[in-house]
Structure formats: C-alpha cells, structure tokens
Amino acid sequence: MRGSSPAGPRPATGGSYGSPEMIQILTPEGEFIEHPQYGRFLEDLTDDDLRGFYRDQVLIRRLDTEATALQRQGQLGLWASMLGQEAAQVGCGRAMRPQDYAFPGYREHGVAWCRGVDPLELVALFRGTNKGGWDPAEHNFHLFTIVIGNQVLLATGYAMGILLDGDVGTDDPERDTAVMAFFGDGATAQGDVNESFVFAAVHNAPIVFFCQNNQWAISEPNWRQTAIPLYKRASGFGFPGVQVDGNDVLATYAVTRAMLERARSGEGPAFIEAFTYRMGAHTTSDDPTKYRVSAEVEVWKHRDPIARLKVYLSRSGKADSAFFADVEAEADALAEKLRRETHAMPDPTPESMFDHAYSEPHAQVDRDRAEFRAYQEAFADVEGEQA
Template sequence: MAKGDPGVSTRSRRAAPRSRKATGADPDLVQLLTPEGERIDSVTGPDGTVYRADLTDDEYRSLYRDLVLVRKLDAEATALQRQGELGLWASLLGQEAAQVGSGRALRTQDMAFPTYREHGVLYCRGIDPIMPFGLFRGVDQGGWDPNEFKFNMYTIVIGAQTLHATGYAMGITMDGRMGGDDGEAVIAYFGDGATSQGDVNEAFVWASVFNAPMVFFCQNNQYAISEPLERQTRVPLYQRAAGFGFPGVRVDGNDVLASYAVTRTALDNARHGQGPSLIEAYTYRMGAHTTSDDPTRYRIASEVEAWQAKDPIARMKAFLTKQQIVDADFFAEVDEQARSESLHLRERVLAMPDPQPVTMFDNVYPNGSPLLDEQRAKFNRYMESFEGSAH
C-alpha cells in the first residue's frame, strides 16, 4: 500500500484484543466490538460456540464504508419522502450494523428473503440502490432479479417472507444442494413484531421438522411500530427457538463485527446440514417505523439518547482510529463518497418517468389472459372518457 494512503495501518502499535465469554448487561449477548470501539478477539456464546471476526484491514475499512454509505442513502430517501417524491419509506437508521454485518456474511450462493427495510442487505448483495425507489415512488414493482442477486423481492406483508424462505430452503434439501462450503443456505429477515405473526411461527415449525438450511434473522429494534418489546414477549426472543427444536443466539445488533461472525457461523452450520437457527440482533430503530409514523407519541427522548451512545458507525470509527487502521483523510473520503452517491441517487429518483396507468396490466400474467384483456379494454375506455373534459 502506497505511503500516504488513508488506509495505512501500523499493527505493532495496536492494543491487543482480548477474549471473553458473553458478558455485559445481557450475559448472553455476543459482542466483539464495545460501544467505545474496543475490539474483543473472541466470544464464547451460551452454547459454547466461539465467535470471532478475523478480518483484514481492507475488510474493516470496507465495513465502515458500507455503514456510512447505507446510512446516507437511507437519509436521502427519508428526505425525498418528506418532500413528496416518495409515497412511503421505511428507514433503517440505527440498524446498519445488523444489516451490513449479516449481509457481508452471506456467501455468493446463499439466498436472502427481506422485509421492506433491508436496504443495507440489498446494498451488500450488489443491487443498484435505486431499485427499491421505484416501488416506494409507485412507478414499478421493485425490479431486480431475485435469482441473479440471490435476494428476493421486498415483502410488505409482515412475516410472510419467512414461509417463502422456508419453502425455498426445503427445496435446497430436496435438490441436494447442501453440504460443503459450496452448499446453499437461506436467511430470512424480520422484526420483533413479526414474531407474533402466525406465519413466522409456522415457518419455525416447518424449518425445524424438515431440518431446512435456514437462518431466521430477527432485527429486534425494540418496537413493533408503537408496541414495545415487553408487550410482545415474556422471554428474550432468541430463547423461543428452543421451543421449536433449534438453537437461538442474541447478538449485539449495533456491532457489525459480531453480526458478521454470528451470521457467518449460523449460515455455515445450516449449509453443512445442522438445520435452522434463530439470530436475534438486539438493536434499536432510531427513527420512525415508517415515514407515516410519529415515534414521539410512544417513546421518550432519553431512551433514544441512551441508544445513540451505542451508535454502530461511531463505534466502528472509534475502533479504526484506536487501531490506527485509517487516518482522517480516509474518513473525509468516505464522507465525500457518501455525499456524492446520495446526490446521484436523488437525481436518478427525480428523473424516474411516470408510467402510463394502463401499464399496470402488463406484468400480471406472463402470457396474458382473456379476462385481463377485457379489464384492460374497460380501463382504456374509462381513461378515454376524460379526454377533452373540462374537469
């Protein structure tokens, strides 16, 4: 690496990482990076599994870049909605580490099933960030190819994607695509509120009894819209897995390194025939549930401030600084890249053409149908009735 490169590091001056069992306020919480940016070499989970994230300096820098870019693009989306350019937006603010860490843990062949908030995972799968904006602007259905990117379409119905994912994972088993590092595994994302849905519990049952290569990834951001966690469950969410016959683990969802390590382990276990598992990423939704929500009506400012001290980007920045992996020029370069990409995203969203209303019939069936043709004709006559009208 050339002298003066913002990524230059001096390993000999770094503080030595340490090992420990899961400790802290929650003794079962897997954490590899403290809120102060202190690196922990390895953590032994409650079941004896050892988690570690032995990454290169380039990989550490890449994770930080992902976190910053994803947050900036998300902030731009929220601003666009507030200005009337999007119908709705579900922000991931505060959940970047859970999404980037787990998204980067996926191997190329793994399949992901998102909700409508996994913009960070989408970014990690190499999908153009503009793609979900067509959906939220109301000009298309989302548009990416799930098979090409191994990332399914956004799912609006709460919890439904867990059943889709489980069926897909069962298919992997039946097709013999398991076993070895080149085997395929599946991950399904959902929130804490979705655990109260029947679909999610049914998916747990099916995945368990068919030993599907499946990872259930719950981003516990503490609220199902306005309902706090304590009104949804009397036990930690990860402990529910035991009742269905598979392991569960709680990870610090604001720690990108732990999120990566735990997810990579779970996916590798699944692809090697060890069945499903549940990851509870313990995190916090810093903003509103969606742009139609007002979180000030159901939570207090001091709670938000307490979680701000655990900010995933701030702790990764502190780690990079303390370990002398980067310098100030690197942070400035990342910030400028984020600003430039968000501006470019805004320009592309505003340039999206409005579709003709009749195009809503185009992709209902691959080969059309007589009934669809009849409906299209009626709709065309209806639209033509307005031509030349003074109203």
C-alpha cells in the same frame, strides 16, 4: 381492567441491552472484546474488510436519509427507514456467500447493498416506477415482501428445496448453500413465522432466521409482544437461538457466519436475534413521537453502530482521517446521484399497473384495464367541458 395500561408498570420484557446472554465484541465506546466462542470467525478479516464494514454502513445510512428526504419532497410514495440498524444488516450481509439466498422484508436496504442490488432499484420500487424491483436470481436476493412474515415461509420452502437438491453438507464451499430469512420483532407474533419454524425444524432445513429486534412493531413495544427474549423461542421449536448486539457489526458478522456455516454443513436451522433500535419512524407515514419518548431515542444514540466502529478503527490505527474523509465524499456523491437519477425517472402511467399481473393475456385483467381507462377518460371529458 385486565393487563397493564401503557402508563402502568411494564411486564417482563424480551431482554435488555447489554444483558449477559448478548454476544458483543465491539462495545458502544469502541472497545474490542475477545470472544471465546465467536472470535475465531473474525480471524481472517483484514484491515480492508474492517474499513469496508465502516464504508458500507456510512453509505447505506446516507442512502436511507436521502431516500427519506426524497419521499418528503414527493418523489417517493413511501420509504421504510433502516436508520440505526446498519450494523445488523451489514454484518449479516457480508457473512453470506454468493450462493446463499436472502429473503428480505421491506427494510433490508443494507442487505440489498451487500448483495449488489443497485440503490436506484430500491428507490424505483418505492416511487412506483418499476413493478417489483430487481432480478432476484441475479443477486440471490428476493424481492421485498410487504405482507408481514410471508417471506419467512418462502425462505423455508426454498431452504427445503436446497436440501432436496443435495446442496448441503457436501464439504464443497462453493456448493453448500444456506438461506437467510429477515423479519422484525413484530413478525414473530405472526402465524407464518411460527409455521416456518416448525417446517424448518422437522425438515432440518439449511436456514438462518434473522430477527432485527428494533424494539417497536410500528407503535407496539416489545413488552406487549413477548415475555421472554425472542431468541429463546427457538429452543421450543428444536433449534438454537442466539442474541447478538445488533449495533455491533463485528459480533453480528461473527454470529451470522457461525450460524450460516452450521446450516450449510447440514446441522439445520438457527435463530439470530439482533438486538438493535429503529432510530427513525416505522415508515414515512408514521410519527414515532406519538408513542415513544425522546429520552429513549437519546439513549440509543450513544449506541450508534457507525460511531463505535469509527472509534475502534481510529484507535487501532486501521484507518486515518483521510480514509474517513474519502468515505464522506463517496457518500455525498452517492446522495447526489440518487437525487439526480430519481428526478429523472419517468412517472409511471396509471394503466401500467395491469401490465404484469399475469405473464399471458387474461380476460379479467383486460376488462379491468378497459374499465379503468374509461374512468380516466371521464375526467378528461369533464376537464374539456370546464375549459
């Protein structure tokens, strides 16, 4: 039998947590470590900014857990949890400037929060109440993309357009623009992603590829996907790659800010591998106990991104118990609002799925709608006969 069986020894993997190449500023124990290369990108952060990082993470975790509960109660069709990945998303989301543009996959609820997307828009999307979500131009945050890796192609094309428009390397901080493309470790095996790397490199596009390596592509572990750390792939395409502790919001912020500034100045693309962990299921239709052991989850609980920041803020005197209590109260209020307004959302009519297929009337869509209406009416006739 060729290869290794699931029970056999694991081949060379894509790196390990805490390896020398990983950029880390805040340890799991909440200890702050000065970094010679990326520390300068934290120098202008205020205590309010640091408390804001904590608040963001607590609120989006509560949003995530509440949405998961709503799905279990039958209020949502599906939910893709981001539990454990809060620091990765808040760090990069807060590093972006207003004019930067983000292309998410389907798990970037924290980035959406940082870009100002109403959480109810996220919930409505998974409830089927709206037909896409939000106005991408309003938040410079593209719609969620379910097709694995497709958003990376879109992001690269958009970045090439920014370059052609001359909005790169002008030294105007309100004009120079970069793009961020978000994807998971599993998506790096997709052709779309690798083709994006080629186009971005040869056209020197102002894009930062942000991979949230949460160790599992649904049920496939990292060691089945790559023999080297993912960030090292970037060098083969001709641009730099960096691995950062994805559970360290300060390191993620600093590295992302550095790579975005590089892209805006005209130095081209970069790849960030945020080494993190998906604490929950891939989606609410998944059962992770079928393919991973609880001991692995327990190890990552001790690397919790929120707990380490709380320890740091407490020890350094940058936040007190009153602040933490206020954030918890705000999280409770957010959860209550999410429950109340989700239950108040109208159920979508089945025929509404045809309404926005095209901007103009379309003969095929009209025929499909008529056939579907006849199909639905057939059930009504049967129910009437049974009554």
